[in-house]
Amino acid sequence: MADSLVIVESPAKAKTIGKYLGKNYIVKASMGHVRDLPKSQLGVDIEHRYKPKYITIRGKGSVLKELREASKKVKRVYLAADPDREGEAIAWHLAHSLDLELDKPCRVVFNEITKQAVREAFKHPRKIDMDLVNAQQARRILDRLVGYGISPLLWKKVKKGLSAGRVQSVAVKLIIDREKEIRNFQPEEYWTVTAVLLAGDEPFEAKFYGYGKDKAELKSEDDVKQLLEKIKGKRFVVGEIKKSERRRNPAPPFITSSLQQEAARKLNFRAAKTMSVAQQLYEGVELGKEGSVGLITYMRTDSTRVSEVAQSEARQYIAEQFGENFVPSQPRSHKKNAGAQDAHEAIRPTSVMRTPSQVKPYLSRDQYRLYKLIWERFVASQMAPAVLDVISCEVHAGDAVFRATGSKVKFPGFMKVYVEGNDDNQKEEDKLLPPLEEGQVLKKKSIEPKQHFTQPPPRYTEARLVRTLEELGIGRPSTYAPTLETIQKRGYVTLEDKRFIPTELGEIVIELMEEFFPEILNVEFTANMEEELDHIEEGKVDWVKVLDAFYSQFRERLSVAEKEMETVEIQDEVSDETCEKCGRPMVYKFGRYGKFLACSGFPDCRNTKPILKSTGVTCPKCKQGEIVERKTKRRRTFYGCSRYPECDFVSWDQPASRPCPRCENLMVIKKKKNESTIHCTECDYQTTER
Template sequence: MADSLVIVESPAKAKTIGKYLGSKFIVKASMGHVRDLPKSQIGVEVENDFNPKYITIRGKGSVLKELKDASKKVKKVYLAADPDREGEAIAWHLAHALELDDTQDCRVVFNEITKQAVKDAFKSPRKINMDLVNAQQARRILDRLVGYKISPLLWKKVKKGLSAGRVQSVAVKIIMDRENEISAFVPEEYWTITAKLGIRDSLFEAKFHRLNGEKKELGRESDVQEVLKAIAGADFIVSEVKEKERQRHPSAPFTTSSLQQEAARKLGFRAAKTMSVAQQLYEGVELGKEGTVGLITYMRTDSTRISATAQEEAKELISSKYGENFLPETPRQYSKKAAGAQDAHEAIRPTSALREPDAVKEFTSRDQYRLYKLIWERFVSSQMASALLDTLSVDIAVGTAVFRAVGSKVSFPGFMKVYVEGNDDGTTEEDKYLPLLQAGDKLVQHEIDPKQHFTQPPPRYTEARLVKTLEELGIGRPSTYAPTLETIQKRGYVAIEEKKFMPTELGELVIEQMEQFFPEILDVEFTAHMEGDLDHVEEGSEDWVKVLGEFYQSFEKRLEVAEEEMKEIEIVDEVSDELCEKCGKPMVYKLGRFGKFLACSGFPDCRNTKPIIKDIGVGCPKCHEGKVVERRSKKGRVFYGCDRYPECDFVSWDKPSSKPCPECGSWMIEKRNKQGVRLQCTSCDHTENLEENDEEAAE
C-alpha cells in the first residue's frame, strides 16, 4: 500500500522515477505549472508590495483535483519538480494549491534521474527554498510589469497587437544594432600575394610577409606592384626554419548556453529543439532490459563543475578504451566563466560515461541519439589529455622581400581522438603539411598569385552567436535563452534568412519607440544589473520587493512621459500593383510574423490574403511550364514550389538550380554545408562546387 505521493512535472519523469521508488510511492505529474498570473489583467497589486494574484491555469483544474484526491490518501507528499528557480516555484504553487505545509521537508531535488541519485535525494528532503521562489516571482512580476504596461501604450500609439518584453527587447536591439553596423559598413580594399613553390616533388604555398625588413600592408595595387618588382627574377631561398610543439586543450563540459551553440553548429538544431530533446534525455529513455534511464544530468545550468564520481568513471573509460597516455596528469577542473554564473548544478554530462552512444542508439530517436552522442563526446573529451601539435614556420627570402609558410601536424591527438569543438564560422582546422625544409634550400617558383580582397561586414547573428552574446553580456539565464529566441520570432520582430537573424520593419519600429521612451529597458548594462539583482534575491542577500520597487520607481515616471509625449504613428499600407481576385480591390503589403504578405485593402469586408511570390529564375523541373518561386511554410520556413500550384504540385526544401546535371540531365539543387554551396543532382551522385559568380547570385 502506497503511503507517499511524489509530484513531478511530466509523465515521462513520473514513469522513470516511479520505477526507482517502488510500490510505497505513487508518482504523478502536474503537467508543468498549475498556477500563474491571469492573462486578462496585470494581476499584480503594485501598491501592495507587488502582491501577485495567482489563479489556477485554465485546463489544470482536473489535474489539481486528481492531485488533491491522491494527497488525501497518503501520509506524505513530496514535491520533486526540476532543481532550478522555476522548479522551486512550481513546488511552492503546488504546496499552496494542495494546502500542504510548505515549512515541512517536502521538497526533493536531484541533478540526474538515475536510481542511486533519486534514492539518495529521498533520504534528505528539505523545505521549499523561498529565496529561489522569490527570485522566480520577481522575474515573473518584472516581466509582467514591462509587458502589460508598455504593450497597451504601443497598441494605442503605434499598432494594435504589438507587445514589449524585457529580455526579448534587448535581444531584438542587439540584432538591430548589428544590422545597422552592416548597413554602415564601408569595405576596405586589401591584397595578398601567394607564391606556389616546390622542392623535391613537393608543392606548398607561402604568403608575402615583409619588404625591406619591415611589415608592409598591401592596401592598393601599387603596393603589390612594388613587391612584385622587388622579387622579379630573384630566387626563393629558405632563410629561417622554426619548429615548436604546442598544446591544444579540450573544451569544458557543456553548459546550457554552450550546448545550444554547439548543437546549432554541428546538428543544425534550433535552441528550442535542443532543450526539448535534452529534456527527453534527462527525464528518461526506455533501454530494453535496463528499463527507463535518465541519460544526462539536468540541462539548465551555467556550471562547468563535474563531480568526483563522474570524473572517476570517465577516467576508467578513457584508460580502458584509449589507453593510459590519453589521461591528463591530474583530473581536469573547469572554472565558471559566464557573467553571473551561479554554479548551482553540475555541467551537462552523461549520467554514466560507460554508457556509450552506440549502446543506446537502437532505443533512441535520431535526434535523441545525435544530441546524446554530442554530450557524451564533449564530456569524455573534457577529461582527456591535451593534444600535441608540431608547428613549422618557414621564412623564405626573395630579393628584398620575405614570404612565410606555416604548417602543423598532430603528433598526439589526445582529446581530439574523441571530439573537437566547432566554431561560428563553420570552418575546420586542417593540418597543412610542409615538406622537410632547412635554411639555404633553394625553391622552385611555380606561380605568383596576387589577389584583390575587400573586408567583410560583421556577420548577422545565428542562434548560436546570439546565445553566446547574450551569455557574455549577462542577459538572461540558462532557462531563458530558448524561449527568448522563440518569442522574438513569434512576435514578428525578427525573421530568419539562411539561419541568420534579421530585424523586421515591425521590430525596428517598436525598438525605435522603446529607445526614445524606455532606454533603460534596452540598456545592456541595466538589464545585466537586473539579472544580478535577481541572483542576489536567489542567494538571500536582496529583498525581492525592494528590487521591484527600485525598478518601478523610475519605470512609472517613464510610462507617464510616454503616455503624454509618444506620438501616434499612422502605419500606411503600401499599395501593390495586384488586384484582389475575390473583390477586385487593390492588394496592399502587410507585415506579419514571417515578413511581408499581400492582403486585400477591402478588409474586413474581404479577408483575402496571399504570400508575396519571389521568382528565383528557374523553370519548373516537373511540369516544364511554370516557374519555381520561393514560398514560406506556416512555420516560416522557406521552400520552393511551382507557381502553377495546384495544377502542378512540385515542391522542394532545397533551392533548385537552373543548371542541369552534366551527367544525366536531371535538375540539381543547392546544398549548403560548412565548406560553402554545392550543386547536387537529384537523380545521380553528381556534385560540383558553385562557380564564384553563381555563389554570389545564390547569396
C-alpha cells in the first residue's frame, strides 16, 4: 500500500511522475491554484500589513476534498508543483488547505521530468521557501491594488468593464508610442546605384560607395545624374581586394522569451500557444512502450545555463552524427543575460538522443514542430562555429568607387543543424564573387539606379514586443504570454497582419493614466519594481515594505484622480452598412476577437456580424456570392462564400485573383515558409507566378 501522496498541478504531469516513483506513491493533481483573492472585493487588508484574504477558488472544493481524504491515508505528503514562484505559492496554499506542518520538508522540485531527476529530487525534499511565496504574494497583491484601484475609475469615467494592469499598461504604452512614431515619421529620399559587371562571362554586382576614400550619399536624382555623368565612358577597374575568414558562433539555447520569438518567426505560433505546447512537452507525452516521458526541461526560465551531463551527451551525439570537427574543443557556455535570475537551466531536450524523427509518431503536429525547434537549437548551441570565407573588393570608375562583397561557407559548423531566424524573414545565401585580380578591367553590363525612401519603424509583432519587454526588464518569463493575451482581450490593441495596432480605447486609457498615474507607465519604475520582487525572492527585502513604499504614493494619486479625472465619451465609429433586422446603421465595436459590426440600436437590437474582407473572387460553388476572408474563434484565417449559410463553400487557402488557364476553375495560393505557389483546385496546373 502507498505510504506517500505527491501533489502536482496537472494530470499529465501526475501520470509521468507516477510512472517514475512506483507503487509506494500516490500522485494526484490540484489542477493549478486552489486558493486566490476573491473577485468580488479587494481582498487585501491594507491596514494590517497588506494581509491577503484567500478563498477557495470556485470549482476547486471537490478537488481539495479528494486531496484531504488522500492525505489522511498516507504517512507523508509531498508538494511537487513547478519550480518557480507560482509553483511555490501553489505548494504553500496546498499546505494550508491540507493542514500540513510548514516546518517539515515537504517541497520537491525538479527542472526536468525524467526518471533520474525525479527520483533524485525526492531524496532531497525541502521546506517551502517563504521568500519565493512572498515574492509571488507581493506581485499578486501589487497587481490587485493597481487593478482594483484604477479599474473602477475607468468604469465611471470611460467605459464599463475596463481594467488597468501594471505590466499590461506599459506594454500598451510601448505599442502606442510606436504608433505615434509611425504617424509622425517623415520619409527621406535616397538612391542607390548598382553596377552589373562582367568578369569574363560571370556577372556580379557592385554598389556605389563614394568618391576616392570618402563615402558619398545619393540623396536626389540630381546626385545620381552627376554620378552617371562622371562615370560616363570610364573603365571599371578592380582595385583593392580583401580576403578574410569570419567565424560565426551559434545562438544560445532557448530561454522563455527567445523561444516565444523564434516560434513566432518560424512556426507562426502565438506566445500563448508556444507556452501551452511547451507545457505539454515538459509534463510528459506518451511514447509507446516507453510510456509517458517529459521531453523538455522547464520552459519558464531566463537562464542559458546547461548542465554538464546534458553538454556531455550533446557532444557525444554531435561527434557520432557529424564528426569530431563539429565538436568545439571546450564545452560551450553562453553569456548570462543582464538581470537574469538564473534559477533554472535553459530550455533543452531532456535527452538529445530522443531525436525529433524518433518521437514524431507520438506527437501532435504542433508538439513535433516545437520539440524539433527546441532540439535543433540546443544541439546547434553546443556545436563548433561556422567558418565563412569573405571577399570584398573595390571597383574604380574614374574617381567613383563601387564595392562588392561575397561570402562562402567554408565550414558549416552549427549551421548544419540550425540557423536563428530574423524578424524580416531574410534568407542567408552564399553570395559568390567570380575570380578577380587587382587592375583587371571589367565589362559593364548595366547601371541600375533605384529610388528609395526611408521607412518608419515597424509595428510590434508579438516576437518584437516580447524582446522589447525583456530588454527593458519589464515582466518575467511567466508573464509575457498572459500580458499579450490580456491587452487584446481588453480591447486596447488589435493584432492585424501579425502586428499590434492600438485602438482608440487603448489610447484614451493610456492618456488618462499618463496624466494621473505616470509612474505606472514609467518603464524604469516598472523595471525597478521587478527587481524589488527579485530581491524579495532572494530574502533581501521585506515584501510588506516594498508594497508600502508603492501604495503610499499610489493612494495619493488615486485620491487626486477620483476628484479631477474628467468623463470621456467614446463615440462608436459608424459604418456604411445598415442592420438587416431593424434598419439602423451598424457601428464598429471591439471584442476579445477584434473588431466587429454591431447594431447602433443596442440593447433594443442585438444584431452583430463580423467584418468581412473581400478577395474580389466569385464563389466557384454558387456563382453568386464572392469569397471573403473570415476568422475562426482561434483567429485562424480561412475563406468562405459571402452568402453563408446559403452557400457553404470554404477554403483554408487564399483564392488567386485569376482562374486556371487550363480549365478556368478556381486557383488558390499555397504558402510554404517564404515561397508561394498557385495551384488549380480541379486540375494539376500550378505556377510560381504571383
